[in-house]
Amino acid sequence: MKPYASPWIDDDLLMLRDAISRYVESEMLPLDRKWRKQHQVDKEAWRKIGAAGFLCLDIPAEYGGGGGDFRHEALLYEELNRRGISGFGQGVHSIAAHYVLNHGSEEQKQRWLPRMARGELIGAIGMTEPGAGSDLKGIRTRAVRDGDHYVVNGSKIFITNGSIAELLMLVVRTDPDDRSRGLSILMVETPGLEGYRVGSVLDKMGFHAQDTAELFFEDVRVPADCLLRQEGKGMHMLMGDLPYERVLIALGGVAAMEGAVEETVKYVNERQIFGKPVSSFQNTKFKLAEAETHTRVARVFIDRCIEQLVAGTLDTETAAMAKWWITDLQQKVIDECQQLFGGYGYMNDYLVCRMFADARVQRIYGGTNEVMKELISRAL
Numbered sequence: 001m002k003p004y005a006s007p008w009i010d011d012d013l014l015m016l017r018d019a020i021s022r023y024v025e026s027e028m029l030p031l032d033r034k035w036r037k038q039h040q041v042d043k044e045a046w047r048k049i050g051a052a053g054f055l056c057l058d059i060p061a062e063y064g065g066g067g068g069d070f071r072h073e074a075l076l077y078e079e080l081n082r083r084g085i086s087g088f089g090q091g092v093h094s095i096a097a098h099y100v101l102n103h104g105s106e107e108q109k110q111r112w113l114p115r116m117a118r119g120e121l122i123g124a125i126g127m128t129e130p131g132a133g134s135d136l137k138g139i140r141t142r143a144v145r146d147g148d149h150y151v152v153n154g155s156k157i158f159i160t161n162g163s164i165a166e167l168l169m170l171v172v173r174t175d176p177d178d179r180s181r182g183l184s185i186l187m188v189e190t191p192g193l194e195g196y197r198v199g200s201v202l203d204k205m206g207f208h209a210q211d212t213a214e215l216f217f218e219d220v221r222v223p224a225d226c227l228l229r230q231e232g233k234g235m236h237m238l239m240g241d242l243p244y245e246r247v248l249i250a251l252g253g254v255a256a257m258e259g260a261v262e263e264t265v266k267y268v269n270e271r272q273i274f275g276k277p278v279s280s281f282q283n284t285k286f287k288l289a290e291a292e293t294h295t296r297v298a299r300v301f302i303d304r305c306i307e308q309l310v311a312g313t314l315d316t317e318t319a320a321m322a323k324w325w326i327t328d329l330q331q332k333v334i335d336e337c338q339q340l341f342g343g344y345g346y347m348n349d350y351l352v353c354r355m356f357a358d359a360r361v362q363r364i365y366g367g368t369n370e371v372m373k374e375l376i377s378r379a380l
Helices: 011-038 043-052 070-081 090-103 106-117 234-270 282-311 316-340 342-346 351-363 369-378
Strands: 123-126 142-146 149-159 167-173 183-189 196-201 213-223
Touching (some): 011 043, 011 070, 070 090, 090 183, 090 234, 106 167, 142 167, 183 213, 183 234, 234 351, 282 316, 316 342, 316 351, 342 351
Parallel strands (some): 123 167
Antiparallel strands (some): 167 183, 196 213
């Protein structure tokens, strides 16, 4: 079968993909087992990939980034996800960088973005709380202005890069009386911050290499010049930037499906049953044909979303469609792949097993898929 080529990839991007692929294979994949065992990616890995020039690829060069667009950023995300390297939280790091780029002052951009691109500041996003997930208007973490500082009290939960975060994009409530216009965003540098505490890394179904954690704030003083834009603009900024996050999630789903199908094809050609390769049975052929078709359709959809995102024409509803439909499909396709591995598909030593466990949360974070359907329905 003729390989499918995404229409947004040109020769320069192919060269970059090759360089990223080689880096991931040689410098990251050998460490994945260690990261899963310790439930954390080493900070040194962030410094190293930053020095290699593969972080913040879609941040302008004047701020230390790669000077590309979303297509460049997508290449690293794809190469990680098709290999099941789910602990390296590049996605949230890049999203946090984009909030600074899109909404920060010139001084703020110069202060944080070059260090993020070098991997010297590991980014995280502090949105979700014990009582507020997809409904951001339910956020209760409070920030009160006190002279040249904000005093922050509250907690966040399910925070990707939580225990190693050095720059936290923190969503806070600055007006307790206005659910919609009472939210603001503070960029918080966490090292040595008094009153800031990281809880234990959470025990999860999947994403075992990811240090997802709960964060606590007790009278934490954050300089007022860490506020993005102005008070009360938090919800507006979030609604404008969430499509970027949702396309990233959907892209990760497509890359994982592609990786799972590739691994499954290899396995069924090697594995024997009743004296014949598993691939010779009609059920195997039909299941692989279905998986490949679903994956191809999802790839075409996400490629179109990427083109629209780069062109600045991607709307919120289409991003929501991609997020829910692809992540639902991701678990179905990987489930079928896992079944073809038999008992070995249930073993964590096999990539398809880890991919299946990792896939489940895709339907939850970035806004649950039920919320995505609610957003889509409002536009009908």
